[in-house]
Amino acid sequence: MAASDIGVAAVATALPGPPIDNATLGRTLRAGGTFESWVDTFIGTSTRHLAMDLETGEVRFSLADLAETAGRKALSAAGVAPGEVDLVVMGTSMPDSLLPTTVNVVADRLGIDGVATYQLQSGCTGAMQALDVAHQMLLTGRHRTALVLGGDVCAKHVDLGVEFETLSPGELVNTVLFGDGAGALVLTADPAPGSVLLRRVLVRFVGRGRAPGQIVEWFGMGDRHEQRPALHEDFKAIEEHVPTLAAQALTELIEAQGWQPADLDYLLPPQLSVRMTDRIVKHLALPRAEEVSCVGETGNTANALPFFQLERMLSRMSSGQRAVAVAVESSKWIKSGFVLEAA
Template identity: 30%
Template sequence: MTARPVMNLAPGAPAARILGFGSHQPDRIVTNDDLSQLMDTSDQWIRDRVGIIERRFGEKEDVLVDYAVAAGTNALADAGVDASEVDTVIVPNCTMPSPIPNAAAQVAARIGVPNPGAFDLNAACAGFCYGLGVASDLVRAGSAKKVLVIGAEKLTDVVDPTDRANAIIFADGAGAALVGASDEPGIGPVAWGSAGELVDLIYMRDHRWIYQEGQSVFRWATTQIAPIALQALEAAGLQPSDVDVLAPHQANLRIVESIAKKLRAKGAREDMVVADDIKYSGNTSSASIPMALDHMRKAGTAKSGDVVLAVGFGAGLSYAAQAFVLP
């Protein structure tokens, strides 16, 4: 009897890290006062409920792929890496107009990445953390050397402009991170999961408009997400006091502040910097975490070497968290 052949495995890297960040937003700024001209709302009402002051809306002719290309290009420039060195592109998103073709292959071609593995990933607002976890594991397994993860959304395409509760929240943009090999861990294990029994809390109404049960989502996020963030720290062998920057999904400023308060009650430092990009960018779903971090690095509120705790959560309901070091 002939012995069964033994297959080879690709040599993996000891660890993975983020090499660079980039982001992109459309030019059009929409203030709360602008929205009050279109619906029954006011600047104070919006600030009190979600913390948003302004957000960015794309033009009708814009497409999600445009934002992803710009953010991905900026991440490569930040890392000092040529597009030819990238071998995998992942585009977390939930607003592609059609599931076929995917965004990732188009984005890769336009950036100049030659023949990469390319796929989209839909975990809604948890998408970036899911994508970062996959990218890190691909590098450590030897399946990829450099992975470009780009959370990109054009949420204005799927928001009913007459739905006051949701139209004030969502916005457009993209955020990207380039992941590569490292001798020491720069990205911790992902802590992820889902609560499929709550799927009806966020869904596409009439298969066209994004809709969420705001109060129910708020209660779930403010009670269930901080423990997931703590699980990610434990998996990475870190303590809450080790966190320099907390970067939750920018869903609602009150949710962000609640998560930070719960983490500080568990030992996080008072000087831990908390991302609040929602104030000026709105909720950009899978783009919100990398976009917030890119903005914080440019503003100097987050710096190279900082330990970040990121946690995403959204439709599904899906959630994911991990710790990583800023490049």
């Protein structure tokens, strides 16, 4: 291994409770008889996992709960003790609280102390940003082992008392699109022979002069009673720009490696929804890369998604194989991704 090689020692994920199918979700929302066919036609998700119990409204899992579970599993799989971790970085768009940061709550629970910790707030590229920070810090030689976390829990935005038929199109889509989950990855500056190596991470803000495609509000004591929507998404802008930005990120990543599209064995595409992912994969038009997707079973888990994709792929990679992952953030437009190669 070269001195600059950073290896993926292990990856693990956590989901809250059993899968919730569209029929169950439709009954909870008191939706009409066309609900299931509508979800299948426009979204494509078959199941998702939610931190909230749909029967009681009780929130059973926090983001810290899920991230702790994923982190503990990843450390165990990597054979790394908490005391060996010298860097923790987390990406999330919906932390449990503004303070204390969720990354520090998780580190405390895992028995990690006296190390650098960072929490990055971002939407669909937060996990990539966390990975980028950890990767760059390991390359400096000042750190040897990093725990990278990503995840989101959307319970704060679930209102079981709302009538499904009264929702606006944007609110309607968000109700069925998202799921909850967390992931963890152990990066090491001392990879074992035959490891999967993280070759490059891309994070590029491209939102100058562009209106936000997504807005997520937060409320405090002074404005908590205001009747403005907590979530807003410009789905037309997302449909227009995400495939193009994904293609740009893909091209930038593989050209920087000196690779050709035909050199790729696996593609981890953006996971907004099944239908949107299908469009993006067709747009990327890679000749032989195998698609690794999970959004149909997990729903859009935002910053947990790359970990679910990696968990599915890593055990299948063999020596010399190459993979590329791409994610696009629509809130103020970020293109991102990373490339892996099995040694």
